[in-house]
Amino acid sequence: MREELRTIGSKGRHVFTATFVRFGFRNGYIGSVKTILLQDVTLDSKIVSDHLWFDLTKGFSGADLSPGDVVEFCARVSAYEKGYKGHKDDVLNRPIERDYRLSRPTKIKKIGKKLILKDEGK
Template identity: 35%
Template sequence: MTRKKLKKLGSDERFTFQATYAGIGMKRTMRGKINTRFLPTILFEHVMLGDQEVTDHLWLNYTKKFAELGLLTKGEIIQFNARVHRYKKGYAEAKVTDYGLQRPTKVSIIKSLTEDRAKLPPLPDEKNALIGLIMKTNKDTYLKSGRGFDQWYVDQYEAWLRTESNLTKY
């Protein structure tokens, strides 16, 4: 299913979107024949441009700007600027063209579900630890689907937690 509303916007300018935070995940990329790399992703639902929903869901790279928001709660509304981009999804001959968003900037929470965000634990600022948090959060799903669960990354997250002195209160 092509995201036709995003396609119509084009990629010539940046737009301000609002979206509902729905979760975190990861994608696997291959470098060479044996080197797998995991990249953190963030899932949004009900991606809006003004009062129009442009897509029911969308995965974006989990950029530093999203991480700076801290631990998010499902249902919070996030605002960001981004460009539409065209990409291929699927495998081999089954690849299809779709449209997504890229290079988010001016990221902010416009509707929080948490009374005091300062009391939430911070997110790891180290990529392997962040992948570990994602794997730990989605462990059951990843194990059931055979989708790249690796305890080493979870261990990196737990080691990061132990080294963060300000996390003892959580």
């Protein structure tokens, strides 16, 4: 579903809306990094990604998010490579491919609330 992000390209910043689902963690260079999961990321009322993970930046933590909150933020579309980049054939066999994400989120604000069903956000 991130093909929509590819069509937008890196033509500057855009205003996106999304629904906050939950907090999470990922392994960082120095230790755990707190993250957030956003779903139904839209641009001009069109879904551009079913979900995206972001690091919990100062802007996101300042928005005081709880599950179901709809947030609005500005961000840029950027490309990245995903897949296994090691040399062990028996570890993971995921080919390297290009994917798209939103980066450098700013102007983050809560704009509403959406009802989240129990099956969503698992």
